[in-house]
Amino acid sequence: MVVVHVLLLTAALAIVALYGYTMFSYFLRFACHLYFRRITVHGVNNLPREGPVVVCPNHPNMMIDVLLVLTQCTHMGRNPYAWAKASMFKNPVAGRILRALGAVPVYRPPGKLANQDVDSEKTPEEIAAATRHMFEDTWKVLHLGHLVVLFPEGTSYTLPHMLELRTGVMRVATGFVKAYDTPITVVPLGLTYFNKDRFRSEVSLEFGEPIIVDQAVIHSDAFSTDERSEVKRLTEQLQVDKIYLTLNAHNFESFRVARTIRRLYCAKPLHPKDDVHFTQQLVDLVEGKLTTKETETVYDHHSPMTIIPR
Structure with missing residues (x-):
């Protein structure tokens, strides 16, 4: 399974280098429909066709998740941007291609997840500075009216349930409203694989009800009093919405x-x-x-x- 992911990514990067983003998007769509026998999409009206949007999928299937979401957002008339782990930028060719596509490098400090990728070459201070730049670059992309895909769990997983969401998505959303005085739409997206390890299986994508983060949220007494707690509350709301869109069990x-x-x-x-x-x-x-x-x-x-x- 990992080999398939690597081959798809390598082929995608080669096509981008040769033909640019348009051919890349066609290749992604072809690859996804080749790999899956059936791809169904629901709730398409919940995804705005213009303006700043953050789409938040769950992340159970590594690069396949990324390809599916980018393909669908492009097919719906949006030019998606995304965060990518910093280690992917270490290869000079891959780094140039990712930057050309608007990808923003993410340097991850140590956290609760044992299997996460941590950039051990940077000090905590350097990671903090890189994170500030990452947020600022993301806000600039959103200010241009683009769509950004963020996986709020922070890592891919093989579990029967979603992981606890990190606060990054809502920090991006509230920070954007504070910086540009412009509302933003956060759209939860549920990915469900009916047999993710099987070639020519089925997958379902469901866009959920959007969460609007606007000036009223930023200027509320709750946010002014304790910004961190309010960001956590918004993240918990997103978690509830995403649980409704996905399959979750104890085992x-x-x-x-x-x-x-x-x-x-x-x-x-x-x-x-x-x-x-x-x-x-x-x-x-x-x-x-x-x-x-x-x-x-x-x-x-x-x-x-x-x-x-x-």
Whole structure:
């Protein structure tokens, strides 16, 4: 799987170098539709077609996540920018290409995640200075009316649930409003892979309800009194919205049981969006978070069959 990611990235960088961003976007779209048998997109009206926007996907599948999101945003008429870990800029060729695409290097200090990439060559002071420049460069891109893709979990993962979100997205959003006195739209995006390790599988993308960060937020008593706490509150709101758009369980066994129930009792295939939300309802039932009656109500919306024996 890692080899596929590396090959896709190498081919993408070569095409950018030879033909520029237009051909790059076509290549991304072709590669994604070659790799996946079916890509479904929902909630497209939640993504503004102009103005400063931050799109916040979950990050369960490394470079594949990046390719999918960039492809879809470009297809919807936006020219997406993104943060990229600083180590990717160490290669002179890759660094020039990434900068040409508007990528901003991220230097990550040590944190809670054991598998994160940390730039050990820089001192904490140098990382802090680089981070300030990173935020300023990001605000400039947003001020030009562009879209920026940020993965708020800070790293890719192989877990049955999302990681706790870092505050970077909302720090970018509130800092932008403070710097330019302009509102910004934060759009949560849920990526769901139905079998991410399998070639020609399916994936679903769902854009959620946008969160507007504007002058009213910045000038509120809560923000003026304790900016850090308010940024944390906004991040928690984003986390709740993203959980609704994704599949989350305590362990993989809950997923296996839920999917077995779905296969055994579903009278007809569900639309991918309904499949995601219905499977989450089953996971919640398996883990004791949902009553049987609530699950029956959800299922009866899709099929005349009864999923749980009365």
